[in-house]
Amino acid sequence: MNAWLNKIIAGSICVVGLFSCKKQDSFTQVKTGTKPAFSATATDFTFSEATAGDDAVTYSWTASGDWGYRAVVNYTLQIDEKGNGFRKPTEAFSANNSLSKKFTVAALNQIINNMGLAAGRQHELVVRVKAAVDTVGDQVYSDSVLLTVTPYYVPKVYPYVYVPGGYEGWSFDDPRLGALASVNSDKVYEGYLYFPDANTEFKVAAAKSWDVNYGDAGGGSLVANGGNIKAAEAGYYRFTVNLNTLTWSLTNTAWSLTGSAAGGADKAMTFNAATKKWSITTALQAGSFYFRANNANTIALSDDDNNGVLTAGSAGAISIETAGTYTITMDLNNPGNYIYTLAQ
Structure with missing residues (x-):
């Protein structure tokens, strides 16, 4: 009986061994794919609104193969400033198994503006393609090609949330509907809203619908x-929303300009309820100024790139070279795209 038992055990071991060997032989050897060859039809541009609809450039690349199995390869175009080493590249296009991408002037100019690069100035950028297989988690990169470009200004496009409320009839189709922008695409949103009446109620919507909305807790x-959020007083409000922490803040603002060009004082600006812009005509001396709310630097705006576009803080104070009377207008209507004009 022991002999029969030994035969059965031995046979079982052989069968298991055979299946084990067969399974091992069926393993796929995963390898890193080949580097794509990358090219561009043009590398030097000066963009203008007059040619916005024209084709600008086509980027092409060869297929990345030899991944060790029949892989679906995702290709992503990356753009960065020359010398940055693609540490934080902008991803301009992504698709599976695609081997080219054509950009119009308008499309590529929008990408350049979204990168925060100043309009009207020449920038040296580099472009490359990344090939990746999601199931493997590995990736390879092409060599980069140069992109020398002078963009024209267009407002940046950001992730937005919307602010329906009593001030605009609780409608997602009303042109008065306010929006907040996440300038860092981090779910932290900011924008400015004008409430002409006291006790205005409103909410936050993730899109132009009530499918996903947030209210006061x-x-x-x-x-x-x-529930509805309420602004107790009429006014021009800075509204911030953090969807990571589910918090909000609301500050009624009155704007002024200050700095050495204003003699160190706060020169109060006037709000136009029809245009929703702030303006002032005043004497300025040689020096610099910036904008701030409520005579404090807690909320301040200045021009870091000297291009008429405002960013948070006072570091980019605006220079006045010649003393005289100036008309300054500040427009905060487009969230994340705050601008001003200065005329003597």
Whole structure:
């Protein structure tokens, strides 16, 4: 009986061994794919609105193969400033198994503006393609090609949330509907809203629908489908929303300009309810100025790139070279795209 038992055990071991060998032989050897060859039809541009609809450039690359199996390869175009080493590249295009991408002047100019690069100035950028297989988690990169470009200004396009409320009839189709922008694409949103009446109520919507909306949970907190948020007084408000922490803040603002060109004082600006812009005509001396709310630097705007576009803080104070009377207008209507004009 022991002999029969030994035969059965031995046979079982052989069968298991055979299946084990067969399974091992069926393993796929995963390898890193080949580097794509990358090219561009042009590399030097000066963009203008007059040619916005024209084709600018076509980028082409060869297929990345030899991944060790029949892979679906995703190709992503990356753009960065020359010398940055693609540490934080902008991804301009992504698709599976695609081997080329054509950009119009308008499309590529929008990407350049979204990168925060100043309009009207020449920039040296580099472009490359990344090939990756999601299931493997590996990736390879082409060599880069140069992109020398002078863009024209267009407002940046950001992720937005919307602010339906009593001030615009609770409608997603009303042109008065306010929006907030996440300039860092980090779910932290900011924008400015004019409420002509006291006790205006409103909410936050993730899109132009009520499918995903947030309301007041008390204490500066938000909750999905919560109650209406209320602005107790009429005014021009800075509204911030953080969807990571589900919090909000609302500050009624009155704007002024200040700095050495204003003699160190705050020169109050006037709000136009029809245009929703702030303006002032005043004497300025040689020096610099910036904008701030409520005579404090907690909320301040200045021109870091000296291109008429405002960014947070006072570091980019605006220079006045010649003393005289100036008319300054500030427009905060487009969230994340705050601008001003200066005329003598």
